């Protein structure tokens with residue numbers, strides 16, 4: 001058999017330790033599939049003292065000198081599972097420029113400065129693979145990057161954050177509020193000690209940027225993504241959704257469309273939205289992820305599985321390790337980044353959405369007409385109106401009546417302006433819930 005391919009592993013936390021374990025457990029199969037054995041050249045960690053006795057590797061492989069490990073002449077492949085922007089960016093740019101293949105799970109870095117990595121990969125003639133960065137174990141980026149390159153993708157809609165999906169699923173199942181559901185997610189080990197990146201939508205926004213870049217052959221960064229998290233989603237919102245035969249999910253939506261001047265562009269957004277129970281994403285519960293891709297010739301495609309967790313994520317990392325190692329042995333590299341389309345990213349105000357608005361109103365003549373007039377002034381067409389008498393569900397608001405309005409599709413800016421004007425209307429006592437609605441029209 002050919003001489004071993006040598007791996008530098010950067011980081012040995014949740015994902016890194018599982019990568020190391022699987023490399024050991026699967027070593028014979030991996031060698032057979034690649035055509036050469038894999039050897040760990042070193043594992044960069046922050047502190048050497050930690051007890052990692054359960055990991056099947058020689059203790060002398062651990063080092064705190066990540067830079068030295070990356071630069072080492074006898075490293076072929078760098079596996080980065082540390083996360084964050086720096087020092088990861090510096091390590092990976094150096095490795096790629098030196099012609100080393102890189103496998104990374106670092107969605108934050110790819111969304112913040114994917115260009116630096118792709119450019120370095122092109123400069124060094126090296127492979128850059130990152131299947132684990134979006135939707136963990138689910139094979140999704142390779143299909144977008146390879147299998148669907150003969151097709152034209154129009155839209156990608158996904159649940160790409162496991163923590164928030166767990167929280168929203170728990171709120172839906174038990175009627176719990178956000179804080180209570182977050183506590184449960186933390187107890188079960190889904191949410192991290194600082195859950196900000198998950199619950200405020202930063203993690204999903206980074207993944208949305210990566211998905212949009214691949215789907216539309218355009219560089220889309222985290223800053224291009226409209227982002228809203230789930231911290232404002234209330235038990236009343238969940239009840240409103242249920243009453244409409246819907247559920248609430250944190251969605252990542254990347255869609256082609258025309259901008260205000262009619263030029264082709266894309267919109268990329270992450271926000272909570274109501275989706276009908278019959279929508280393919282509605283039944284994705286617990287901490288699972290799913291991504292729905294709509295392509296012109298292929299039609300709808302659905303990808304589903306575990307988007308997080310050490311072993312699940314390590315599966316995607318190892319799949320990439322096998323791919324880059326095979327390429328090295330064959331003396332080839334995967335096609336470079338495809339960003340030729342260079343489409344503009346539309347502002348959120350131009351995204352076409354639908355709103356569900358629940359208003360506490362006075363139950364007297366003329367109120368419905370006044371409310372409808374506000375929608376008309378902003379050129380927003382109403383799809384359905386439901387009036388719930390005070391005391392009926394949703395209960396306990398002390399209003400005379402609750403008006404539940406669902407709109408047809410309109411630019412987000414027009415919908416937001418409608419809600420703002422409704423807030424100032426005399427007949428409207430308060431706005432109980434505003435949520436976007438996706439699917440089903």
Ligand SMILES: NC(=O)C1=CN([C@@H]2O[C@H](COP(=O)(O)OP(=O)(O)OC[C@H]3O[C@@H](n4cnc5c(N)ncnc54)[C@H](O)[C@@H]3O)[C@@H](O)[C@H]2O)C=CC1
Nearest residue numbers: 011012013014015044045046081082083105106308309313
């Ligand atoms: N945990 C998960 O379910 C998933 C994680 N990812 C990504 O995988 C990457 C790793 O995530 P986790 O393993 O969950 O994080 P983690 O926090 O468990 O592990 C990161 C490790 O890197 C170490 N580290 C930090 N700075 C270092 C340095 N300068 N040198 C060497 N080691 C250093 C930390 O001590 C820690 O052990 C991140 O980019 C994350 O976004 C992607 C998909 C799912």
Ligand SMILES: N[C@@H](CC=O)C(=O)O
Nearest residue numbers: 160161162163307308
């Ligand atoms: N925190 C993320 C982990 C994977 O990317 C999630 O909850 O999905």
Ligand code: NA
Nearest residue numbers: 131135136138
């Ligand atoms: Na994946």
